[in-house]
Amino acid sequence: MSFLFQNSQWAWALLIALAPLIVHLIARIMPPSYHFSSNYFLKQIIKKTARWQKPKDFLLLLLRTLAILMLILAILGLTLFSQKPLDDHQATQTSIIIVDRSASMMAQESGTSRFDLACKEAHNYLRSKKPEHANLVWIDAHPKALYPTPGTNLSHLHNELKHATPRPESGLISAALQLALTQLQSSEGKKELLIYSDFQATAWRDIQLPENPNITIRKVAIGSRTPENLAVLGLTCTPSRPIMGQNLQIQARLANYTAAPRRQLVTLDLGGQRQSTHVEVAAWGEAEALFQVQPDRTGKLPVTVALEPDGFSADDQRHCVIEVRDSLQLLVLGENTSSLPIWKALGAALPWLSVSSSASLQDALQADFVFVEEWSDHLDLSALIDNPNLTLLLQPVSPFSETALNALSPGWQLTDQQLNSVREKDGWSTLIASPDHSSFSVFKNGEFGNPVEGVFRKRFLLPSVSTEQGDTLVTYQDQVPALAQIGRHLIWNMSLSREHSTWSDQTPFLPYIAELLLSVQPSPSLAQYDFPPGSNLSWTPSREVPLGASVQLHRDSENDIEISKETTATGARYLSDARAIPGLYQWSLSSQPLSYTAVNLPEGESDLRTLNPSDLTGQSVSSQELLQEIALGDGMPLAPWLLLLAATFLLGESLLSNLNRRSLQAKQTT
Amino acid sequence: MDTTTHSYLRPEDILRLKNYEFGAKAMVEGYLAGKHRSKQRGASIEFHEYRPYIPGDDPALVDWRVYARTKRHYLRTFEQETNLECHLFLDSSASMGFKGVNSALSKLEFGSFFAACVAWLVIKHRDRFSLQLFDESIRTFLPPGATQAHLQKVLRALESNQPGGETSLAESLHRSAPLIKRRGTLIVISDFFDDPSKLFKALNPYLHRGFKVHLFHLLDREETTLPDRNLTRFIDLETNARVTLQPQQFRPAWKQAMQDHQRALRRFAHSRNVDYALLHTDESYFTLFDRLT
Numbered sequence: 001m002s003f004l005f006q007n008s009q010w011a012w013a014l015l016i017a018l019a020p021l022i023v024h025l026i027a028r029i030m031p032p033s034y035h036f037s038s039n040y041f042l043k044q045i046i047k048k049t050a051r052w053q054k055p056k057d058f059l060l061l062l063l064r065t066l067a068i069l070m071l072i073l074a075i076l077g078l079t080l081f082s083q084k085p086l087d088d089h090q091a092t093q094t095s096i097i098i099v100d101r102s103a104s105m106m107a108q109e110s111g112t113s114r115f116d117l118a119c120k121e122a123h124n125y126l127r128s129k130k131p132e133h134a135n136l137v138w139i140d141a142h143p144k145a146l147y148p149t150p151g152t153n154l155s156h157l158h159n160e161l162k163h164a165t166p167r168p169e170s171g172l173i174s175a176a177l178q179l180a181l182t183q184l185q186s187s188e189g190k191k192e193l194l195i196y197s198d199f200q201a202t203a204w205r206d207i208q209l210p211e212n213p214n215i216t217i218r219k220v221a222i223g224s225r226t227p228e229n230l231a232v233l234g235l236t237c238t239p240s241r242p243i244m245g246q247n248l249q250i251q252a253r254l255a256n257y258t259a260a261p262r263r264q265l266v267t268l269d270l271g272g273q274r275q276s277t278h279v280e281v282a283a284w285g286e287a288e289a290l291f292q293v294q295p296d297r298t299g300k301l302p303v304t305v306a307l308e309p310d311g312f313s314a315d316d317q318r319h320c321v322i323e324v325r326d327s328l329q330l331l332v333l334g335e336n337t338s339s340l341p342i343w344k345a346l347g348a349a350l351p352w353l354s355v356s357s358s359a360s361l362q363d364a365l366q367a368d369f370v371f372v373e374e375w376s377d378h379l380d381l382s383a384l385i386d387n388p389n390l391t392l393l394l395q396p397v398s399p400f401s402e403t404a405l406n407a408l409s410p411g412w413q414l415t416d417q418q419l420n421s422v423r424e425k426d427g428w429s430t431l432i433a434s435p436d437h438s439s440f441s442v443f444k445n446g447e448f449g450n451p452v453e454g455v456f457r458k459r460f461l462l463p464s465v466s467t468e469q470g471d472t473l474v475t476y477q478d479q480v481p482a483l484a485q486i487g488r489h490l491i492w493n494m495s496l497s498r499e500h501s502t503w504s505d506q507t508p509f510l511p512y513i514a515e516l517l518l519s520v521q522p523s524p525s526l527a528q529y530d531f532p533p534g535s536n537l538s539w540t541p542s543r544e545v546p547l548g549a550s551v552q553l554h555r556d557s558e559n560d561i562e563i564s565k566e567t568t569a570t571g572a573r574y575l576s577d578a579r580a581i582p583g584l585y586q587w588s589l590s591s592q593p594l595s596y597t598a599v600n601l602p603e604g605e606s607d608l609r610t611l612n613p614s615d616l617t618g619q620s621v622s623s624q625e626l627l628q629e630i631a632l633g634d635g636m637p638l639a640p641w642l643l644l645l646a647a648t649f650l651l652g653e654s655l656l657s658n659l660n661r662r663s664l665q666a667k668q669t670t
Numbered sequence: 671m672d673t674t675t676h677s678y679l680r681p682e683d684i685l686r687l688k689n690y691e692f693g694a695k696a697m698v699e700g701y702l703a704g705k706h707r708s709k710q711r712g713a714s715i716e717f718h719e720y721r722p723y724i725p726g727d728d729p730a731l732v733d734w735r736v737y738a739r740t741k742r743h744y745l746r747t748f749e750q751e752t753n754l755e756c757h758l759f760l761d762s763s764a765s766m767g768f769k770g771v772n773s774a775l776s777k778l779e780f781g782s783f784f785a786a787c788v789a790w791l792v793i794k795h796r797d798r799f800s801l802q803l804f805d806e807s808i809r810t811f812l813p814p815g816a817t818q819a820h821l822q823k824v825l826r827a828l829e830s831n832q833p834g835g836e837t838s839l840a841e842s843l844h845r846s847a848p849l850i851k852r853r854g855t856l857i858v859i860s861d862f863f864d865d866p867s868k869l870f871k872a873l874n875p876y877l878h879r880g881f882k883v884h885l886f887h888l889l890d891r892e893e894t895t896l897p898d899r900n901l902t903r904f905i906d907l908e909t910n911a912r913v914t915l916q917p918q919q920f921r922p923a924w925k926q927a928m929q930d931h932q933r934a935l936r937r938f939a940h941s942r943n944v945d946y947a948l949l950h951t952d953e954s955y956f957t958l959f960d961r962l963t
Contacts, residue, residue, distance in 0.1 A: 031903040031914050037768035037777075037893055038863040039906040039913045041927040045920055046913065053919070 006077025006637070013076065017069040024061050056656060063653040070646035074639040081636075092189035094150050095131040096180045097122050097157075100139040100197035100222075101164065102171030103533070103605035107198070107227045108311050115166035118196040118222045121623040123161045125194065126154055128630040135183060136160055139197065141169040141534025141579070143176035150187055168314040168581050169534030170602040173207050184215050191215045194626075195618075198223045201611040202604040209617035217618030220626065223610060228258040230281065231315035231606035232266075232305055239523035241323045241368075241389075243352045244298050246518070250291040252305040252318065256281035257607055264307055268293065270322075271301035295324040300529075302584050302596045315606040319584045319598035321529035328521065332357040333364050334373030339395070339496040342504050343371060350514055368522055369393060371492070377401035385489065388524040392489040395496075396421070396460045409469050409486045418461045423500075427455035430482045430494065433472040437485075438519040439512065440473075451512030454503030456482070458495050465491075488520055531599050537576040539587045539595055545572060552588045561585075678779075678786035678828050686956060687791050720744045754797040755814045755854030757881075759842065760785050760831070761888075763805035764907040765861050767833030770892035775951050777888045781859040782828045784886070784955040788857065789824045791959075793817070800850065801827060804842035805834035811849060836908040837864055840872035847875050855962075856881045861888055862935060870938045877942055884945040886958055887935060891950055896924045 005011065036042075046053075099122055105115035126134060133150035136157050137143060146160055147153075184191045193215055197204070209217055234253035242248045250270070256262050266289040267276040273293055281287040295301060301324055306317040330353055332340045337357050347355030356367075361383065364370045367390055372379065374397035384392055385408060394408065398420040405412040430452040432440055443451045452474050462481045465472045470486035474494065484491040495501040503509055531537050537553065545551060551574050553561045562577040574587070585597040613620045621629075723732060723743035736744045760781050769776035775783070785801065792799040798814035801824050810827050812820070839860055856876055862869065862885070873883055896917040903914045917924075932948060939946035947961050 028901070028914065031901045032899070033903045033905055033912075034897065034899065035768070035907050036897075036904045037765035037861060037890070037907055039904055039909070039911050040863055041924060041931070042904060042913050042915065042920065043911075045923040045927060046915065049920075049923065 002081045004079050004081060006079055007075065010072075010076055013072045014069075017065060017072050020061055020064040020068060060653055060656055063649045063656070067646045067649035067653065070642045070649065074642035074646065078638045078642065079636060080638055092132040093129070093192065094133040094184065094187040094189055095126075095129065095192045095194060096135045096137060096145075096150060096184055097125070098137045098139060098176055098180055098193065098195045098197070099161070099164075100171055100173075100195075101166045102140055102200075102203065103166070103168045103314055103601055104198055104200040104203070104608050105166045105222070106168065106312065106314060107223070107229070107608050109223050109225060109227060113166065114198045114223045115164075118198075118220075119161040119164060121220060121222070122194070122196050123158055124623065125626060125630070126157055126161075128627050130154065131192070132189070133187060135180075137176050137180045138164070139171035139173055139176040140167045141172060141532065143172050143179055145179055145183060150183055167534060167579070168601055168605075169532065169579075170605055171203060173203060177207075177209065181210060181212070181215065185212075193217045193618075195219045196222055198608075199610045199613045199616070200605075200607070201609045202607050204611055204613075204616065207616065211617050218626065219613040219616060219618050219620045220623055221610070221613045221620065226257070226609050227311050229312040229315070229606060229608055230257065230262060230264060230307055230310055231255045231312075231601075232307060232318040233286070233315075233603045233606060235303065235305055235318040235320045235600075237303055237320060237322050237523075239521050240526050241325060241522070241524065242295060243325050243328060244296065245294050246352075248293050248295060248322070250293060250303060250305070252289040252291075253286060254279060254281050254289060254307070255286045255606060256283060257609070259283050261285075267306050269302075269304045269306070270295065271297070271303075295322070298324045298326050300324075300595055302586075302598070304584060312606070312608065314582050315601045317582070318600050319596075321526055321596045321598055323526065327352045327354045328369065328517065329367040330355045330369040330371060330517070331364050331367035332371045332373060333359065333361070333379075335359050337373050338499075339371065339373055342496045342498075345504075346510065346513055349510055353514075353517065364390070369517060369520075371395070373397070375400075375404060377403040377407075379404075382407060389522055391520045391522050393492045394489060395492040396462070398460075400460060408489060408491070411466075411469065412463065414463065418463065421458050421460050423458050425457065427457040427501075428459060428476045428478070428480075429455060430474050430476055433475045433481075437471070437473050439516040442511065442515060443508065448511055449506070449508040451508045451515075452482070452494075452503070453506045453508060454501055456495055456501045456503065458500035460493050462491065462493055485520065488522060490516075490520060529596060529598055531580055531597055533582050533599050533601060534579050536578075537580050537585060537597050537599075538573055539597065540568075540571060540573045541589075541594065545589060549590045552591070553585060554588075555581075555583045555585050678782045679790055679825055680783075683783070683787050684790065687787055687794075687959075719747050721747060754792075755800065755850075755852050756788065756792045756797060757800045757802070757814070757846075757850055757854060757856050758785050758788055759802045759804060759839070759846070759856070759858045759860070760828075761805070761837060761839060761858075761860030762803045762809060762831050762834050763837035764833045764835060765837060765863055766888075768861075768890055768893070768907055770890040770951075771897065773890050773892070773951050776833075777861055777890060777951055778831065778833055780951045780955065781886075781888055782831065784859060784958060786825055786828055787955070787959075789821055793821045798854075799824065802842065802846055803827065803831050804839070806836045806838040806841065808842050808845055809834060811846070813849070814852070814854075833907070837861075839864055840868045843869075843872040843876070850876075853880045854882070856883045857886065857962075858884070859886045859888055861893070862931075866931070866934045866938050869935075870942060870944075873942070873944065877944070882945075883942075884958075884962065885935070885939055885947070887932065887946065887948040889948065889950055891952055894925070894928055894950070896921045 099118050101115055107114050135150040136146040180193055199221055232252055233255050236251045238249045261282050263280050266279050268291045270293050275291050279287050279289045301322050303320045309316050332343050340357050343355045347353045364384055369391050371393040375394040376397050400419045402414040465481055465484045470484055472481050472484045474483035476482050482494045496504055553563045563574050566573050580599040582599050582601045586593050587595040727745055731745045733744050733746045766778040767776050789799045793816055796816050798816045800814040801812040803810035812823055899917050901916050903912050905912050936946050
């Protein structure tokens with residue numbers, strides 16, 4: 001700590017503080033004389049009052065001297081510094097301010113958002129510190145700095161802080177830090193990095209701030225409490241590509257970030273079809289809301305699940321898009337498609353099933369189901385096995401291959417006996433091995449007969465399927481697997497041809513195949529319709545846009561969003577100019593909706609709990625401490641305090657002077 | 671009476687004093703209203719008047735010849751020539767020389783004016799007047815006289831009187847007692863900066879002898895409130911002792927002390943049937959004449 005006089009040229013005025021003492025001494029030494037009739041009573045009075053009069057006189061003199069001294073010190077501009085004041089030879093100051101404007105900063109505390117508070121405090125810092133060079137870096141989905149290098153124009157930084165808004169997106173903290181540190185490392189002088197953030201636990205938990213001796217890192221925590229929040233964290237539609245009229249199960253995952261259990265009204269909107277339900281969610285817990293709905297039309301349908309609005313509304317809704325079709329596609333793959341007539345007959349009987357055949361693997365990619373008539377290692381089915389958009393029905397053919405089996409799922413070993421099919425004149429019957437499988441649900445009460453009734457005269461002696469590998473749905477009476485599910489694919493060890501089986505002639509065959517196909521129907525993630533907030537939306541039409549037609553993009557019921565078109569090798573692609581925020585976007589062609597895009601708040605942003613910034617590297621300070629430090633570093637003028645002290649001393653002197661008179665007057669009146 | 675050359679007896683005072691002739695006779699008649707019988711018989715007794723007998727009067731004073739004529743009892747009253755003596759003690763100590771900043775007269779001058787008026791009034795009515803000027807001792811003693819020449823002496827003594835040393839009223843009274851042979855009126859003019867008990871102890875012999883005592887307490891206004899000054903060194907006029915203080919700070923205590931002193935004087939005076947009056951030098955001394963009735 002050190003003191004400095006701003007107006008040292010008036011230092012001689014300090015002598016004036018001695019004035020009361022000098023006057024007092026002179027008055028004592030050489031007071032004016034007065035011849036009085038008698039000092040008798042005066043002496044008696046002085047004797048009586050000497051005990052308190054002398055200390056009182058001393059105190060009055062002291063108060064007067066101190067009052068004048070305080071006034072003079074105030075005039076001299078006494079200033080307190082926390083360290084030696086900077087002189088012209090000190091290094092310049094470069095400060096980079098990182099402000100978090102990710103979704104959690106939209107949370108409101110006491111009527112103000114965390115973001116507004118952060119901007120205000122950053123603004124106060126810049127105004128107080130006035131670094132020679134400064135820059136501003138935002139933490140959001142695309143961190144960027146205001147200037148390419150720290151600049152001297154602070155007013156633009158102030159303006160940016162004043163007009164900025166938070167963004168409902170996750171923040172790339174590491175990228176923002178890296179950007180700021182890179183700029184600081186190439187700067188001169190004293191380097192300082194300030195981070196204004198709520199230090200949301202889910203975002204900052206795994207962040208490691210670098211330790212650099214040349215850079216002072218300061219963290220200013222914004223927000224003092226955790227606002228209450230309920231959120232829709234996830235939305236799943238099974239199947240994601242249903243057929244019209246099919247039972248669609250929609251599952252919404254809810255979270256309660258409050259300290260009390262909540263009963264929430266959850267609403268579903270499927271392309272205009274609405275349902276609602278109440279769900280109890282435990283404190284700091286999760287729950288699921290389940291809806292069963294049947295789409296009433298084909299095409300891309302938006303799905304929205306919503307909660308009652310709360311203080312943090314960005315996560316009160318969640319969207320997804322499903323594709324509703326009028327039929328499922330089954331392709332019989334192979335040169336020899338003896339089972340094709342059976343499948344054709346099934347396709348004719350099931351209006352939602354469309355059956356075709358092809359020897360091309362490329363054609364198989366377009367189907368929902370691919371019945372591989374001759375499954376062995378001569379076919380490279382790896383592309384089909386890994387394709388989430390289809391389910392394989394794999395019928396082994398001799399010679400079978402262990403390789404083919406291991407391509408489906410590793411860990412198989414086959415004996416020679418198992419490599420070829422066997423025939424039995426009397427055949428084998430089959431048993432249901434997994435009665436709880438969804439394909440058998442309608443057959444449980446026996447009303448529709450035995451779905452696997454029949455005699456099978458040709459089969460492979462496949463090894464048993466372990467529970468880790470999959471699920472055996474049907475076995476032969478001697479436990480040889482007849483129908484097994486590995487992942488979502490089926491090993492089809494049940495011959496369909498009439499030559500080798502009577503199964504297709506049984507009445508329950510048709511309904512069972514229908515149930516079986518629907519139960520193993522692929523439900524791929526329709527990620528092409530999901531975009532993260534902060535990104536630019538894009539859409540590629542499935543067919544060429546006619547000349548003269550215009551493509552529009554709008555969100556909810558708002559105005560059209562500006563889009564641009566680019567031409568790619570695969571055709572035209574449309575891009576939004578602005579970065580997306582959570583909501584449901586509709587792509588239209590001449591006002592006809594063609595597609596949808598769902599933008600949802602990332603799950604981690606809903607938990608508004610913060611962590612202690614002290615757990616991270618660097619100094620944790622409050623905004624007030626920071627400003628105080630700046631004030632001390634730049635010197636804190638003590639004039640207001642000195643004037644206050646002077647006034648206090650003068651008041652004390654006045655009260656003390658009048659004290660004796662008033663007490664004696666009181667005695668006289670009594 | 672030739673008084674125009676004397677500064678303490680002003681023509682306007684004389685004119686006003688003529689109205690106080692009654693006051694002089696009243697002094698005399700107060701003596702002769704049947705309360706005190708003159709012990710001096712024979713010479714210079716004049717018939718005054720007849721008055722009706724009141725039960726309790728001395729039957730020896732009844733005029734039987736009047737009774738024989740009227741069958742009523744009457745007393746003869748007599749006027750005794752020169753049976754009143756007025757003794758005036760004027761404090762001439764140094765403290766009496768004090769004159770405040772806003773005052774026209776010092777206390778001694780004020781007292782001298784009053785003393786001159788009393789002297790003129792008494793002598794005019796052929797009564798005897800004595801003057802004592804004292805400080806720590808008797809400085810000037812003019813024995814009782816009733817002539818014009820005596821009045822001139824009194825006035826000259828007053829004019830040549832200057833403030834002296836310390837006050838000792840008690841000592842002066844004590845020393846004067848043998849000099850004052852005949853009882854009468856005793857007037858003391860002083861600032862009474864002295865112990866009241868000592869003063870009244872010194873007055874006891876006079877009171878026992880039947881003197882009518884008047885104590886006229888003379889003060890300057892500044893002595894009542896203390897002068898309005900900053901830090902000042904107060905120099906005692908009598909002792910030359912010095913005290914440095916802020917009058918403003920001590921004013922309330924000073925006022926209280928003065929009031930206590932006056933209260934003590936008043937209490938002593940009342941207990942001994944002594945007349946006490948306080949007068950400031952900025953007031954008219956003629957109010958004191960009213961008290962002399």
